[in-house]
Amino acid sequence: MQDEIEWPTLALLAATYLAWGLGLWLWGAVPLLAVVVIGIAIAQFSSLQHEALHGHPFRNTTLNEALVFPALAVFIPYRRFRTTHLQHHFDPALTDPYDDPESHFMEPAVWASLSEPWKKLFLANNTLLGRLVIGPILGTGLWVWGDVKRIARGEGAVAWDWGLNLLGLLPVIYALHLAAMPVWAYLVAVYIGVALLKIRTFLEHRAHEAHRARTVVVEDRGPLSLLFLNNNFHVVHHMHPAIAWYKLPALYA
Numbered sequence: 001m002q003d004e005i006e007w008p009t010l011a012l013l014a015a016t017y018l019a020w021g022l023g024l025w026l027w028g029a030v031p032l033l034a035v036v037v038i039g040i041a042i043a044q045f046s047s048l049q050h051e052a053l054h055g056h057p058f059r060n061t062t063l064n065e066a067l068v069f070p071a072l073a074v075f076i077p078y079r080r081f082r083t084t085h086l087q088h089h090f091d092p093a094l095t096d097p098y099d100d101p102e103s104h105f106m107e108p109a110v111w112a113s114l115s116e117p118w119k120k121l122f123l124a125n126n127t128l129l130g131r132l133v134i135g136p137i138l139g140t141g142l143w144v145w146g147d148v149k150r151i152a153r154g155e156g157a158v159a160w161d162w163g164l165n166l167l168g169l170l171p172v173i174y175a176l177h178l179a180a181m182p183v184w185a186y187l188v189a190v191y192i193g194v195a196l197l198k199i200r201t202f203l204e205h206r207a208h209e210a211h212r213a214r215t216v217v218v219e220d221r222g223p224l225s226l227l228f229l230n231n232n233f234h235v236v237h238h239m240h241p242a243i244a245w246y247k248l249p250a251l252y253a
Contacts, residue, residue: 012044013067016044020041020042025179027185031185038186038192038193041072043194045072046194047245048068049081053081055242056244056245071168074190075140076165078168085102091211102201103205132199135198215234217232231248233249
């Protein structure tokens with residue numbers, strides 16, 4: 001049974017906002033450290049957004065969304081993330097290039113139609129180093145371009161989600177103004193945050209005939225496990241998506 005209020009999640013969210021603010025405060029004194037701290041905070045915040053869309057730390061959806069409303073990661077509207085991620089949780093469609101919006105796989109005919117430079121780019125992105133170095137811009141670029149086309153086709157819900165994301169950017173822009181941090185430096189921090197998340201998503205799923213075998217477990221309990229909120233125990237998360245992050249290791253055991 002989910003707790004009425006999940007205090008560990010609230011405490012970590014507060015610590016993440018504080019870390020993000022600390023990074024902004026450090027900009028004037030230690031710029032490089034500031035960018036790194038903000039990047040880590042953005043990665044942690046994105047993991048907490050994932051918790052929120054699954055019904056944490058409260059049972060109230062609106063309250064959960066309000067807690068993670070600021071668009072710290074800039075290019076990932078929370079509601080679009082929620083919509084596509086919950087679609088991803090239809091396990092029979094996992095890794096399907098059409099029905100799983102988080103799939104990295106392609107239909108052979110689509111792959112054959114690509115130019116050689118695009119093939120080389122995707123092959124490089126299919127390595128861990130590539131996912132870290134080019135993954136943030138490639139993945140984000142394809143994500144944004146896909147939504148631009150949806151909006152152009154008249155999908156009002158997608159446009160609305162991006163409109164809310166623009167509102168969520170307002171407190172971020174104001175904070176950058178107060179800290180005198182240039183936009184380019186903040187975007188570098190966003191790049192770092194997304195790159196860190198690519199470590200988790202790199203090994204989450206694999207192609208397999210049986211959908212139950214498409215989700216993996218990485219038995220780690222170190223700092224990355226905290227950063228990813230134990231989603232390295234990904235099989236457990238897919239089997240029990242309503243379970244809070246701090247209960248996943250024990251449930252796996």
